[in-house]
Amino acid sequence: MSAATTSDSSTSAIAQLSVSARLVAGKGEAKRLRRSGQVPAVAYGKTLAATPIAVAPKEVINILKSEHGKNTVIRVQVAGSERLVMIRDYSYHPVRRDLEHVDFVEVKLDEEIDVDIPLFTTGKAEGVVKGGILRQVYRTLPVRCRPDRIPLKIEVDVTSLELNGHISTQQLQLAEGVSVRLPAEQTLVSVVAPEKDRSAEEAAAAAPGAAGAAPAAAAGGKAAPAAKDAKAAAPAKDAKKK
Incomplete structure (x- = not known):
């Protein structure tokens, strides 16, 4: 992590x-x-x-x-x-x-205050090595602490971050008395696929009939005889009435 x-x-x-x-x-x-x-x-x-x-x-x-x-x-x-x-x-x-x-x-000095602290990343993410793009959602973080505990900056090591991985607020290891005023699950940094790859995936997923096309075709092949039988059965039923 x-x-x-x-x-x-x-x-x-x-x-x-x-x-x-x-x-x-x-x-x-x-x-x-x-x-x-x-x-x-x-x-x-x-x-x-x-x-x-x-x-x-x-x-x-x-x-x-x-x-x-x-x-x-x-x-x-x-x-x-x-x-x-x-x-x-x-x-x-x-x-x-x-x-x-x-x-x-x-x-x-004994009362907490709210300040904005710069956020920096260190290292090269594994996901970036594999072709991904590092996306930093926040350049500064809203921090609460006492005036004598204000950090110069917050650094996050992204070296082990894989493609589609992210770092959220709850993963930060902060000094005692320092807290970030964001939800625990808030994404701060992530590695995403290149835009062209994501566009291709989204286009494929959004294509009409893309989902279940093959099963539908197979089912259609079997459905034709069934429809034929059903059509033939109708006159037989009428004939029986006569």
Whole structure:
């Protein structure tokens, strides 16, 4: 059976991000911030009311380009106290592609969160060697775990996967405290026959009279004499009545 394992999901270093309070809202303030080298942002959470802040775009982009990317846990000073947050959303200018706004959500190290983790395959499937095609249904997996257990990626070894075989969620071997939010039977990766082979099989199965054609012909060969006998029997019956 093919197995999947997460990469190292041990406690990762917490990133630091400098933020400043933003007391005035509106487009005018946003433009002023961008001219000064910052962008508007907001931080919120279960125990944190939506708080307007400003951040340096370069620092945010460096976090997004880091190993964990958007799943990085970040330490910030917000609303007079130190808190842990993660990037929930961000937007770029449609033309210049400059970072324009960032949303941060508060997280707790002892509370599970939902994140998306990249799924990669390793090895060459037996079914592919025999002419099949590897089909990866999911490129990322919806995962639930604590912030300090977020894996960088999930890898699945497909080497022993045969033609028409598949790997489902229940076959994943995940680190403790990490779960995938998909049905146990959900197919993640499979090896299928080439399109032309499948088309030929489907066409053959869908052909009119394809199923049971030979038995029908044989039965028809025997049915003819029976029909003849039945036809001859009818006048005899009528004759008896007379």
